Amino acid sequence: MSKPAELRVGLVGTGAIGRTHIERINTRLRGARVAACSDINTEFGKKVAEDYDCHFFENGEEMITSDEIEAVIVTTLDQYHEQYVMAAITAGKYVFCEKPLAPHPDACKRIVDAEMAHGKKLVQVGFMRRYDPGYRQLKKHIRERTYGEPLMLHCAHRNYTVDESYDTPMAVENSMIHEIDVVRWLLEEDYATAEVVFPKKTKYSHANLQDPQIMILTTKSGVRIDVEAFVNCHFGYDIKCEVCCEEGIINLPEPSFATIRTDAARITPIYRDWSERFVDAYNNELQEWINATRAGYVDGPTAWDGYVGQATAAAASRARDWGKVVKIEIESCPDFYK
Numbered sequence: 001m002s003k004p005a006e007l008r009v010g011l012v013g014t015g016a017i018g019r020t021h022i023e024r025i026n027t028r029l030r031g032a033r034v035a036a037c038s039d040i041n042t043e044f045g046k047k048v049a050e051d052y053d054c055h056f057f058e059n060g061e062e063m064i065t066s067d068e069i070e071a072v073i074v075t076t077l078d079q080y081h082e083q084y085v086m087a088a089i090t091a092g093k094y095v096f097c098e099k100p101l102a103p104h105p106d107a108c109k110r111i112v113d114a115e116m117a118h119g120k121k122l123v124q125v126g127f128m129r130r131y132d133p134g135y136r137q138l139k140k141h142i143r144e145r146t147y148g149e150p151l152m153l154h155c156a157h158r159n160y161t162v163d164e165s166y167d168t169p170m171a172v173e174n175s176m177i178h179e180i181d182v183v184r185w186l187l188e189e190d191y192a193t194a195e196v197v198f199p200k201k202t203k204y205s206h207a208n209l210q211d212p213q214i215m216i217l218t219t220k221s222g223v224r225i226d227v228e229a230f231v232n233c234h235f236g237y238d239i240k241c242e243v244c245c246e247e248g249i250i251n252l253p254e255p256s257f258a259t260i261r262t263d264a265a266r267i268t269p270i271y272r273d274w275s276e277r278f279v280d281a282y283n284n285e286l287q288e289w290i291n292a293t294r295a296g297y298v299d300g301p302t303a304w305d306g307y308v309g310q311a312t313a314a315a316a317s318r319a320r321d322w323g324k325v326v327k328i329e330i331e332s333c334p335d336f337y338k
């Protein structure tokens with residue numbers, strides 16, 4: 001039997017995450033090839049195209065409408081996501097967009113409306129934690145209520161350090177947006193309120209960044225979630241999620257490393273950076289996207305999930321700026337996305 005043809009993908013935005021996606025699709029995953037790419041930085045984009053042997057398009061929209069490609073990946077700067085996702089919807093092509101779907105909830109809503117008007121789901125958002133084997137274990141226990149009802153979750157999102165361009169709002173909008181999505185996916189319910197409080201500031205932060213921060217969310221049924229974002233923790237990349245249920249506590253598994261005895265100590269290493277910690281999640285995410293796209297459906301985080309994530313983050317940002325608990329009011333999910 002002849003092998004089915006590979007899905008021809010066009011990627012727009014050849015920065016770091018774009019290049020790692022090309023690399024994993026063209027060298028490690030099955031069933032697709034990044035055949036074309038585009039970048040507003042023409043010189044740089046051409047070089048990437050040469051390195052990965054793909055066709056370079058100066059204009060991203062032209063690439064998206066071209067017959068050379070069947071599906072689209074958007075890994076540009078966040079503020080350009082909307083324009084390329086919209087172009088893919090207009091062209092009727094499946095599109096995988098890195099998180100966030102768009103920086104502002106209104107832009108996400110425009111994408112949702114355009115997709116519904118088109119009449120078929122095409123968009124998937126890059127919330128890769130849903131594909132992490134550890135989070136998938138949590139999901140199974142929560143869904144099956146193995147230890148009864150989940151009552152509260154304690155999460156931590158710690159980065160080794162961040163640069164000067166990372167400011168106070170980014171802790172919610174760029175980092176804890178992952179917890180906003182993954183916890184909603186774990187619990188299968190929406191949030192009711194958000195609050196953000198500031199512990200004492202670390203000396204490793206800078207003028208524009210309040211670090212650490214704690215975000216407190218409650219769901220509609222009353223589950224309470226606290227998330228610590230500590231992005232200059234100065235020891236490594238550390239992600240925690242503890243789910244306290246009625247009859248037991250379920251912890252996100254720690255990455256597996258050998259324990260070392262040395263110099264009168266017993267040490268277990270941890271990762272330094274998110275790109276290492278979530279390699280399996282990224283691989284699973286893109287492989288499953290390729291499989292679903294080839295089969296003609298979307299089974300990952302939808303444009304609606306992208307919209308709810310940004311609307312929740314926007315509410316948490318207001319809560320932070322106003323110093324009070326904010327109600328999260330989001331329309332109910334349209335049947336199209338159920």
Ligand code: ISE
Nearest residue numbers: 157159174175176178231274
């Ligand atoms: C970054 O943008 C990510 O998405 C990482 O997963 C997160 O850990 C980091 O804090 C963000 O800046």
